[in-house]
Amino acid sequence: MALILFYIASAVAIFATVMMITRLNAVHGLLYLILSLLAVGVIFFLLGAHFAAVLEVIIYAGAIMVLFVFVIMMLNQGQKTINQESDWLKPGIWIWPSLLALILLAEMLVMIVLGDNADTGHVVDARQVGIALYGPYLLAVELASILLLAGLVGAYHLGKPMLKTARRRTES
Amino acid sequence: MNAGLGDAADIIGILVSTISVSALLIWVERRLLAVWQDRLGPNRVGPLGLMQVAADMIKMFFKEDWIPPFSDKPVFVLAPTIVFITMLTGFAVIPFAPGVGIIDFNFGLLYFLALSSLSVYSIVLAGYASNNKYSLLGGLRAAAQTVSYEVFMGISIMGVVMLSGTFNLREIVEAQRDGWFILPQFFGFIIFLIAVIAESRRAPLDLPEAEQELIGGFHTEYSGMKFGMFFVGEYLAITLSSALVVTLFFGGWLGPWLPPLLWFCLKTTIGILLFILLRGALPRPRYDQLMTFGWKVLLPAGLLNLLVTGAVVLSLHS
Numbered sequence: 001m002a003l004i005l006f007y008i009a010s011a012v013a014i015f016a017t018v019m020m021i022t023r024l025n026a027v028h029g030l031l032y033l034i035l036s037l038l039a040v041g042v043i044f045f046l047l048g049a050h051f052a053a054v055l056e057v058i059i060y061a062g063a064i065m066v067l068f069v070f071v072i073m074m075l076n077q078g079q080k081t082i083n084q085e086s087d088w089l090k091p092g093i094w095i096w097p098s099l100l101a102l103i104l105l106a107e108m109l110v111m112i113v114l115g116d117n118a119d120t121g122h123v124v125d126a127r128q129v130g131i132a133l134y135g136p137y138l139l140a141v142e143l144a145s146i147l148l149l150a151g152l153v154g155a156y157h158l159g160k161p162m163l164k165t166a167r168r169r170t171e172s
Numbered sequence: 173m174n175a176g177l178g179d180a181a182d183i184i185g186i187l188v189s190t191i192s193v194s195a196l197l198i199w200v201e202r203r204l205l206a207v208w209q210d211r212l213g214p215n216r217v218g219p220l221g222l223m224q225v226a227a228d229m230i231k232m233f234f235k236e237d238w239i240p241p242f243s244d245k246p247v248f249v250l251a252p253t254i255v256f257i258t259m260l261t262g263f264a265v266i267p268f269a270p271g272v273g274i275i276d277f278n279f280g281l282l283y284f285l286a287l288s289s290l291s292v293y294s295i296v297l298a299g300y301a302s303n304n305k306y307s308l309l310g311g312l313r314a315a316a317q318t319v320s321y322e323v324f325m326g327i328s329i330m331g332v333v334m335l336s337g338t339f340n341l342r343e344i345v346e347a348q349r350d351g352w353f354i355l356p357q358f359f360g361f362i363i364f365l366i367a368v369i370a371e372s373r374r375a376p377l378d379l380p381e382a383e384q385e386l387i388g389g390f391h392t393e394y395s396g397m398k399f400g401m402f403f404v405g406e407y408l409a410i411t412l413s414s415a416l417v418v419t420l421f422f423g424g425w426l427g428p429w430l431p432p433l434l435w436f437c438l439k440t441t442i443g444i445l446l447f448i449l450l451r452g453a454l455p456r457p458r459y460d461q462l463m464t465f466g467w468k469v470l471l472p473a474g475l476l477n478l479l480v481t482g483a484v485v486l487s488l489h490s
Contacts, residue, residue: 027247027300054282058326063290063319070315074298085484125278126339126374145329 006046013039024082026072032066037061048123183274190263194407197253199224201407201448208452229400240302247301252398255294257407258287262412267342269425269432280341281333284416285326288371293317294405295373295380295390302393310389313459314380317370320466325367327474331360331481345424352423357482359477361421363470368417370466372409374447376454381464414443419461 020032037060046054128160132140199214199222206213215221236339241280267273276285293313299311334358335341336347344353354361355375370377387484391402418439425432427439457465 027244031247031250031297033310050277050279051282053326054279054286057286058282058289060293062286063322065313066289066292066319069293069296069300070312070319073296073315139387 004044009039009046011040012036013043024086027069030069030072033068034065035099037065049125051124051129056060177230182272185266186263186274187260188409190408191404192413192466194404195225195229197407197410197444198403199227202450204448206448206453215283221255221268232397232400235396237276237398238306240393243393244301247297248393249398251294251298251301252394252401252405253294254297255291256401256408259296259405259408259412260292262287263415265341266412267345267419267424268436272433273342274400275484276340276342279339281329281339281344281420284412285322288325289318289322289373291405291409294402298394299380299390299401302390304393306386307390307392310380310386310392314373314390316379316464317373317379317391317466320463321367321370321470323473324363324466325371326472327471328360328363328367328421330478331357332487334481341419341424345419345426346425348423350420352426354421357421357477357481359473360481361417363474363477364420365417366470369447370412370462372406372413374406374410375451376456377462379459380458381452410444411440414440414447415442 016032016036016039020029020036023029023032037056041053041056041061044050044056202219202224203213203215204487208366212219214224217227239248254279264286265277265283267276267280295314295318296311299307299314300308302308332344332353335353338344338347362487365378373380377391380386381391386392389397394402415436418436422443424439425436427435430438
């Protein structure tokens, strides 16, 4: 049962990702990407990583992709960018990426055929994730937080001159 | 998942009651606002005007369901269903009473957060697909507002998670046997309430659809049952939010004398009435005030609440 659900979710994820790449309209592409992320969330859930599944939906599908949609809405592209995209997506360009993707697919198939079946019965709860993150993987957590701090400082720097001009505009 | 699905009667009962309560809220809200503003409100159709809901529904079904030719059609049609579906599935984790509920999921609280963050797509995509300046402005406001207030919503309920030591909503209710979390988590409750109002885009924080500035905001181009979906979706969001506030801070089904299910419904009703009263009582802030208040007041307050709660829990345990 779980295996059938897994294959359905994987098929949805792969199909959505392919559709995402081939869409000419950026917002439609993003919708497929959201769908793909949700499908990956289902796969995590089926593998017993419930916490990762919910976080996948909250953070990737629910927060990061909203920002993507937000930016693309603000740019408000019209027919012009759709034409530009269709120029970029000529069949010739597809050869090398498809070949590389096929190699990966072949590798994965070999691994599935030769390797042991994935462990699907083991359920990870939030406490175990927390203990793992703040125990053996503490260094990775700290590195990630430094990365986030750097991003924050960058965003602050970018936003600051804008703030000044905005204030001057309201004062004058 | 440590327990399976509720039985079919539970599922159908919860589905029917939540949808009918949400539809009835259209009448309740108009009537209550009228009472508080010294008017009568809709009182002509049926006893006390109760059939007003039916009249509104019939009107909506017979209106022309118009899709503007300049819109992005598939997305335009998809958008209103998202808020409806996400809010309805949100009810799946709400523990109505011991043994009454749809799923008993270990990450029930996170599940709610995930669904409420997905529901924003409805507004954003509606704003984008309408291809209308006012809708776009509404959609942009919705995206910014929801992404910001989601952060505090998550942080504000972590205090409850710390005190009860679980994300499971049933166990959170059980943990409140000795006292509701409204007392130790008062600041968490205030922040959560504000964040929930912002998430469900209710007045006073209804900037994405501010009628006076943006016509109808994101649903300017919508008519007929598609508009009805947004409308009922908003009331579903109110019902879900008050059910969650009751579960997290007011002890869920716990209470003396009365049966648990009745306690839960009573508390949730009071929560819904509070939502409506807030709409009648408070003016709408400016958009920049909303964002500043969120990031400069609610975020530090939420983090402080988290810090103090963590310290207290740690000192009690050691």
